[in-house]
Amino acid sequence: MSSIPSLLRDRIAATPEAEAYRTPSGDGWTSLSWRATGERVRELALGLAALGAGPDRRVSILCSTRLEWILCDLAVLSTGAATTTIYPSNTAAECAFVVNDSGTSIVIAENDDQVAKLRSVQKELPDVTQVIVIDGTASDDGWVIKLDDVPGKAAAEADYDAMVDAIGEADLATLIYTSGTTGRPKGVELTHDNWLYAASAVRELNLITSDDLHFLWLPLSHSFGKLLEVVMIDIGTPTAIDGRLDRIADNLGALQPSFMAAAPRIFEKIHNTVAATQQREGGAKLKIFNWARKTGVRVVRARQHGAPIPLTTKIEYAIADRLVFSKLRARFGGRIRYFISGAAPLSQDIAEFFDAAGLTILEGYGLTESSAGSFLNRPANVKFGSVGQPLPGTEVRIADDGEILIGGRGIMRGYHGLPEETAEALEDGWLHTGDIGELDDQGRLTITDRKKELIKTSGGKYVAPTHLEGRIKAACPYLSHVFVHGDRRNFCTALMTLDMDVTRPWAEAQGLPTDPEELRAHPRMREEVQKAVDQVNADQASYATIKKFSILSQDFAVETGELTPSLKVKRKAVEERYGETLDSFYDGQA
Incomplete structure (x- = not known):
């Protein structure tokens, strides 16, 4: 073949x-x-x-x-x-x-x-x-x-x-242009053998x-x-x-x-819809949902640490499953063995919620330049917050500066017509991913952030924005996107966008305006977002906490240029479009 x-x-x-x-x-x-x-x-x-x-x-x-x-x-x-x-x-x-x-x-x-x-x-x-x-x-x-x-x-x-x-196996099969979160898109050359390797590794x-x-x-x-x-x-x-x-x-x-495989945004949307529905209904249903969630997460975290689960907790979890989680599984057809998540970081809070519901998400990692699949959590060895172990045949190294380097048959032939960029990306025969990460004692990779997206505050402290963004979104079901800012600034700030499909029914039930421009400035809306920010800030170092935020009236979108087609945020595009808002957070600051 x-x-x-x-x-x-x-x-x-x-x-x-x-x-x-x-x-x-x-x-x-x-x-x-x-x-x-x-x-x-x-x-x-x-x-x-x-x-x-x-x-x-x-x-x-x-x-x-x-x-x-x-x-x-x-x-x-x-x-x-x-x-x-x-x-x-x-x-x-x-x-x-x-x-x-x-x-x-x-x-x-x-x-x-x-x-x-x-x-x-x-x-x-x-x-x-x-x-x-x-x-x-x-x-x-x-x-x-x-x-x-x-x-x-x-x-x-x-x-x-x-x-x-x-x-032949070395013949070019696919040209996929990188989404261009920074700079000009580059055509990634992937051969038939690249794809055959990736498929065989998954089969194995x-x-x-x-x-x-x-x-x-x-x-x-x-x-x-x-x-x-x-x-x-x-x-x-x-x-x-x-x-x-x-x-x-x-x-x-x-x-x-x-x-089913999906990008994290889909799982966030599902989670937020469920959570917002329960909050809107309130009363006994909300209390049962919150109790079931806490019980489920307690079981999930015990499993993650290999700790014994007390009999009373097992009984509580069985009740939580019958009252809440089984109904959620039924909404997805009742036969899901697991989901696969890739293309962007998945919040650990979201992963724990789905696992508690019996809908385990196996997070993976790869780049277009590595034929999409390089790492994947295994069902029997899931570690939430990590992207799992390398696929069979994929090699990995962590460079001195923390950058993840990948080798193996899945690595691209090069960038189309760009020999200098190809040589830089494939220096020493390893794909330089541009991501920062670390391996645990079982070879599971945890990605801490993009090398080029790490925020370095004016005080010299490094902050991983995507980690904070995922946690805030998980804490507030009404948010669609969170953008953390603070590079070369003396503190971190954030832009928030509302998921109006989820937020509108809640706003109507609360007697709040449903126009995004009016709703974003309403004290009740800001209160909900502030609660999520405070919750996440509580376990962050001071330099990594969000000091100020603004809720935008318009969501990020592919059509308006803030998102790539694979739903990743174009950080430079957001900073350029909302530069005045971001600058206003620091007015009067040295």
């Missing part, structure tokens, strides 16, 4: 009639077998080859998470070409940059809206010979054709096999089987989503696909999956 298409071919031969994918159809779901998947990929691959896709060529996919994304990706790879991923939330200018920098000649776009972006910059895309639209209309000038009209589908099976056989852990049902909503433009695509082919696990964020909760209940 030397490529992802050959992996797919082996999967089809092993389990041709087993379910591969499940996709929304009307009010229900439609299944696709591995054999049917292979037929659709083969036909599309031959059509793409007729349009010029092949070795040393690039095909960009500009589409949200859906079945067609995976089919197109596998078809592109089958021609010997490489897939360039583009987030559907990218602007026209951002799309043009990725298309041109990658050398893309064919773009597969989801719909007419995405085509319109390309049309608006068409003169800047001289190398694009064809745009293929999945749900949309063809153009009179032939530049845009429909996916169903891709030519060349009648070519012989042998032609497809010959294309696949010619692909025996966490996932072909009897599981995987629910996939993560952006396939992101390396985490792409890793899951390849893992499921390797193991033969069926995947239900629906990238609509507003459908996650309903889909979990309807599909009853056994596992």
Whole structure:
């Protein structure tokens, strides 16, 4: 096996009639077998080859998470070409940059809206010979054709096999552009072998089987989503696909999956919704919920430390489970064995809450440059606050300054067209992650912060902002984002944004204004946020406490530039946009 298409071919031969994918159809779901998947990929691959896709060529996919994304990706790879991923939330200018920098000649776009972006910059895309639209209309000038009209589908099976056989493990498979929290996005070159290694390493852990049902909503433009695509082919696990964020909760209940991966923001949202609902109802329900939570966390922490759990606590926990936690599990379909979290740090408070509810979150860690997966907590050896042990075959070192260095087959080939940046990132044969961390005696990694994001106060003290941000969000269910500031300042401050989906029902019940601009300044709202800040400040060193904060009227968003498409905060963008507010915290300070 030397490529992802050959992996797919082996999967089809092993389990041709087993379910591969499940996709929304009307009010229900439609299944696709591995054999049917292979037929659709083969036909599309031959059509793409007729349009010029092949070795040393690039095909960009500009589409949200859906079945067609995976089919197109596998078809592109089958021609010997490489897939360039583009987030559907990218602007026209951002799309043009990725298309041109990658050398893309064919773009597969989801719909007419995405085509319109390309049309608006068409003169800047001289190398694009064809745009293929999945749900949309063809153009009179032939530049845009429909996916169903891709030519060349009648070519012989042998032609497809010959294309696949010619692909080598060192050939480029994917170009994924870093989200650019700082500076210009860089195209990360990942080979077929990078992905095959990552998938085999996950398989070796025996966490996932072909009897599981995987629910996939993560952006396939992101390396985490792409890793899951390849893992499921390797193991033969069926995947239900629906990238609509507003459908996650309903889909979990309807599909009853056994596992799902997500970014921490999703788990925060679920936690905050549950907590806010209980606070809004108040009375006996709130008392029972708070008691159940404290009981559950007490059990979780005892397990974490290997301490015995008294019989009385076991009985209390059983009651808490029946009254509270079992109902929460039922909302997620009742079959979840565990969640997997990655892409950003997960608050330990959130992890403990879910574990108490019998919904363990296995936090992992990796970079686009390491094929997304490098570390993962194991179910029998979970340490909350850590990202677990390295995947089999991944090597790790901690540099003298605390930076995490990673080695192994999952490490990228380099940054596209950027030899100096590549040499810097892969100095001495190790990937320099830019993250600071430490290993425990069992080889589990704890990440303390980004090397470039550590705050150094004017007093010379270092503060890890993401740790504080996660804890404050966990302490106040009404918050969507927290941004801690204080680099080269004499104390730390914070910007807060409200999660209005959670906050609005509470505000209505309290008789408070529901307009974010009015609500953010209301004494009752500030009181709720201040309680969370005080709670977190209580166990922090003085220099790491939040002295002042401001609640913003508008949440951070991808569209307004404060978040990356994978929902990470762009720190520089926030500091630039809200510079006056941040500066005002320090008025009159030396």
